[in-house]
Amino acid sequence: MxxxxxxxxxxxxxTFAMSASLLAGCGGGxxxxxxxxxxxxxxxxxxxxxxxxxxxxxxxxxxxxxxxxxxxxxxxxxxxxxxxxxxxxxxxxxxxxxxxxxxxxxxxxxxxxxxxxxxxxxxxxxxxxxxxxxxxxxxxxxxxxxxxxxxxxxxxxxxxxxxxxxxxxxxxxxxxxxxxxxGPTLFYYRTDVFEEVGLPTSSEEVAELMSTWDGVMEVAEKVSIPGQRWFLPSAAYPYQWLFINRDYYDEDLNLILEREGDLECLENCLKIRENGWDMNVDMWSTEAYAAYAAGTCVCVAAGSWFSGFFKTDIDPDGAGHWGAIALPAGMGDTNWGxxxxxxxxxxxxxxxxxxxxxxxxxxxxxxxxxxxxxxxxxxxxxxxxxxxxxxxxxxxxxxxxxxxxxxTKIAANVPVVNNTIMDVTAEGYLYSSFNAGAEAGETPEQIRERLANDINAACAELKEQQIQTLKDAGVWDGE
CATH class of the missing domain: 3.40.190.10 (Periplasmic binding protein-like II)
Incomplete structure (x- = not known):
């Protein structure tokens, strides 16, 4: 590769950060x-x-x-x-x-x-x-x-x-x-850093340790040296992991942000940010890529295609320095890409x-x-x-x-979800709304409310287009 x-x-x-107007343009005039x-x-x-x-x-x-x-x-x-x-x-x-x-x-x-x-x-x-x-x-x-x-x-x-x-x-x-x-979603971690700080390195032991948020926070604290080494590229990403399947809307096009464990997830995301355990950068940025290779950004989640990126682009000399597990904290099997x-x-x-x-x-x-x-x-x-x-x-x-x-195990278990033309726009706000809420000192409930308001405002026109498409197909039963 x-x-x-x-x-x-x-x-x-x-494209996650595209405006609703640009996406509407993709649908025509x-x-x-x-x-x-x-x-x-x-x-x-x-x-x-x-x-x-x-x-x-x-x-x-x-x-x-x-x-x-x-x-x-x-x-x-x-x-x-x-x-x-x-x-x-x-x-x-x-x-x-x-x-x-x-x-x-x-x-x-x-x-x-x-x-x-x-x-x-x-x-x-x-x-x-x-x-x-x-x-x-x-x-x-x-x-x-x-x-x-x-x-x-x-x-x-x-x-x-x-x-x-x-x-x-x-x-x-x-x-x-x-x-x-x-792209079955995997959680990648630096085995050399885990070993350095006394954490287990085998995928079985790491998966067990990080199966709860207490375990995730233990890892985050141990691997992080604020200002020098970080657990994740951004504290917003664990919240994004809950939505990787792009299941933002139900069949009636109701926005479904409330889901099992979401507020606990946001609470821990805020803790990661407050403690300086994240770089507060985009996972695709030059800074993040350099930090993965240097071992100063210790963990990142992505589709399984990221394995190839490590080998040939991000950290070609990193053989033996990386491990992988399914998503932590009890999150379900998901797909990215x-x-x-x-x-x-x-x-x-x-x-x-x-x-x-x-x-x-x-x-x-x-x-x-x-x-x-x-x-x-x-x-x-x-x-x-x-x-x-x-x-x-x-x-x-x-x-x-x-x-x-x-x-392979994850791929066989990813659920069927209701995808819509609003999904890409909604995804962009997971990052911007979280960051704005964290900076404003908001609670998890307030951040979720902010996210809902931001998505509903940005996707209003797209939602009307989606409804019309379903009406044309003869399958829209809503108002």
């Missing part, structure tokens, strides 16, 4: 003519793939691969291109007459270009990556091919349920994307496009080759059993621990 891999998650992290899914119904119309056409495409892909020819463009952001390049030899062997051109840019620019092309009805790539942070904007778009028409429904049981659900339309009838990867592949309806070679998507994401060879290359944890469950050494064996970088084994 190369350094450009960081662009994927840094760019997505930056200000005149209400858009469906808020990343493609305007008021733009150029493209004929939807018929059932008969879909059956013919599916048959060609399955029964006569050599008959499919032509060139397709595949678009996305780094380092999806590295993954595709790694698996391209296998794809070329299976489909010798298809040529693939990779059109890659940064995450934000890619999604903006995709939205523009879908609205215009022209100039879209034939296959496009869509980040998990954006998928709710696209799930009801008629500008994307219903992959169930191509036979995707037969693959459903092979994929992690919550990821499949994210790409399913609001009425449950259409599937607009095949899940590529997910993940992507999908979609096929715009305007694609003129759907046979080749579907062949590419199906090989890369619905074969063990495609998924595991890419996993080895770029650490994107497959949403395709058969891949886990096909190469157990990738998922269960110890990793020398982590001192023989097996973070992927923990990630």
């Amino acid at each position: 190369k350094k450009k891999n960081l662009n994927r998650f840094v760019a997505v992290a930056l 200000d005149d209400g003519s858009s469906d808020a899914t990343g493609a305007s119904d008021g733009g150029a119309q493209v004929e939807n793939t018929s059932e008969e056409e879909g059956q013919n495409i599916a048959a060609a892909v399955e029964e006569d691969p050599s008959s499919i020819s032509g060139t397709i463009e595949v678009g996305g952001w780094p380092s999806g291109d590295d993954g595709f390049e790694a698996a391209m030899a296998g794809f070329n062997e299976a489909y010798p007459n298809i040529e693939v051109e990779l059109v890659f840019t940064d995450t934000t620019a890619h999604h903006q270009a995709l939205q523009t092309a879908l609205t215009a009805g022209t100039d879209a790539v034939d296959v496009a990556m869509v980040e998990g942070a954006y998928i709710a904007q696209y799930r009801d778009s008629k500008a994307l091919t219903d992959l169930n028409v191509l036979g995707a429904a037969e693959l459903k049981d092979d994929f992690v349920e919550f990821k499949w659900d994210q790409a399913t339309s609001s009425d449950g009838q259409r599937l607009i994307g095949i899940p590529w990867d997910l 993940g992507s999908f592949l979609v096929i715009p309806e305007q694609c003129e070679n759907k046979e080749a496009a579907w062949a590419f998507v199906k090989y890369m994401l619905a074969t063990t060879e495609g998924q595991n080759t890419m996993f080895k290359a770029i650490d994107y944890f497959p949403a395709y469950k058969p891949a886990w059993d096909a190469a157990p050494e990738l998922y269960t064996e110890g990793d020398d970088y982590f001192g023989g621990q097996a973070p992927n084994a923990i990630a």
Whole structure:
């Protein structure tokens, strides 16, 4: 994995702070003519793939691969291109007459270009990556091919349920994307610092110690030297961990900030800040990256893809200095990140496009080759059993621990949640509202109230767009 891999998650992290108006723009124009899914119904119309056409495409892909020819463009952001390049030899062997051109840019620019092309009805790539942070904007778009028409429904049981659900339309009838990867959330810690201060270092013992907030606070106090060494990059992050699944709204679009243990979590976040146990910086910042490598920021939580970042970008000389467990303090199994592949309806070679998507994401060879290359944890469950050494064996970088084994258990238990187009905006306020409340000396209850007010104000317009999308799908029962 190369350094450009960081662009994927840094760019997505930056979207957490986007304004509601910018996200509304992703849904289309200000005149209400858009469906808020990343493609305007008021733009150029493209004929939807018929059932008969879909059956013919599916048959060609399955029964006569050599008959499919032509060139397709595949678009996305780094380092999806590295993954595709790694698996391209296998794809070329299976489909010798298809040529693939990779059109890659940064995450934000890619999604903006995709939205523009879908609205215009022209100039879209034939296959496009869509980040998990954006998928709710696209799930009801008629500008994307219903992959169930191509036979995707037969693959459903092979994929992690919550990821499949994210790409399913609001009425449950259409599937607009095949899940590529997910990011089971892991808590990383510096084993060398833990050993220095007399804490256990094995993943089993650390998980037991940090299973309660008392244990978390014990660790925070022991590893921290205010002004010199810190427990976390920011005290806001443990509160964010409660929301990593982006389950901010229920099916009636009520904001659901109150959840088990949230006030206790906020209380301990405030304690971390008050004691100077956090750097009070963004986990993606240059300062935080340097501190991870130096051992002066001792812990950080992220999707399992962060393992690769440590090895090649953040701390390549840190073999044996890092360990990993599931999230501490009794938090449930969660996921951070993940992507999908979609096929715009305007694609003129759907046979080749579907062949590419199906090989890369619905074969063990495609998924595991890419996993080895770029650490994107497959949403395709058969891949886990096909190469157990990738998922269960110890990793020398982590001192023989097996973070992927923990990630595999988490991946199987992440719940299905209700994702909306408001989620990215809501996520940004977890940090800003906490920091403002902490600076103002507010209580956990006051910070939660501040957060609710901030999110409701910022997401008011987006919520109206979401309601209209559900009404159009015939599934809105609210007022």
